[in-house]
Amino acid sequence: MIRIFGVFTIICATLASAGAARSDAPVTIFAAASLRGALEAALDGSGIDARVSYGGSGTMARQVAQGAPADVVILANVAWVDWLEENGHIAVSTRTDLLGNRLVLVGPRGAADLGELNADTLLERLDAGRLAVGHTEAVPAGIYAQEWMQAAGFWEALRPQLAETENVRAALALVSRGEVPLGVVYASDAQADPGVRILARIDPDTHAPIVYPMALVTGRDSDGARAVLEHLVSERAEDAFVAHGFTRVGDLP
Known part of the structure; x- marks a missing residue:
């Protein structure tokens, strides 16, 4: 039981x-x-x-x-x-x-392809919206997401538009409900929720092993x-x- x-x-x-x-x-x-x-x-x-x-x-x-x-x-x-x-x-x-596990970038179900993954395309997709992540100082998925953004050179551009959550499933829910246009979650989370679509698989070399x-x-x-x-x-x-x-x-x- x-x-x-x-x-x-x-x-x-x-x-x-x-x-x-x-x-x-x-x-x-x-x-x-x-x-x-x-x-x-x-x-x-x-x-x-x-x-x-x-x-x-x-x-x-x-x-x-x-x-x-x-x-x-x-x-x-x-x-x-x-x-x-x-x-x-x-x-x-x-x-x-x-x-x-592996880290992925997701959008709501039906989201259009993102194209090249860079700060400009991410900011364009976010527009005035937020990027959902686990809290970058305490939640592992958020810590890994920050490491990726820093390694890729996105951190300073994206940091003002983060929506930080208490755990990765809360970040997933924001995307699934359409409250934010993008989120960084685990591949297992994306698989668990049909309300999201994987837009990019994040290079595991850009963050510590999960x-x-x-x-x-x-x-x-x-x-x-x-x-x-x-x-x-x-x-x-x-x-x-x-x-x-x-x-x-x-x-x-």
């Missing part, structure tokens, strides 16, 4: 869940927002009783550090997991790189949590992730 909970609902259960995780309790997973849908598919049929809370990776990491009762974390950025590790919040021996590390939270060891870690690196789970637009770690550029 897989249940999805809001992060604040999970946090409110902290007192009731204090201490080490019970072996018979549902496994609580804190996961990057971009994993919504794919993670359920990967866990489907595993027999594991899990509940999943989604959010921006920075938000998830900070909540874990503050004592939110997560058993397993899967984030979309190596730096946030490094931070958790440095502060003693994850069991280092359980850390593994689970998945990869990696999703997974680890057990310190003090939350249980048979169920270990079963989640084992299942999610299985071939069956990997195939489910790939079917949802993610990449195998071995296929990263």
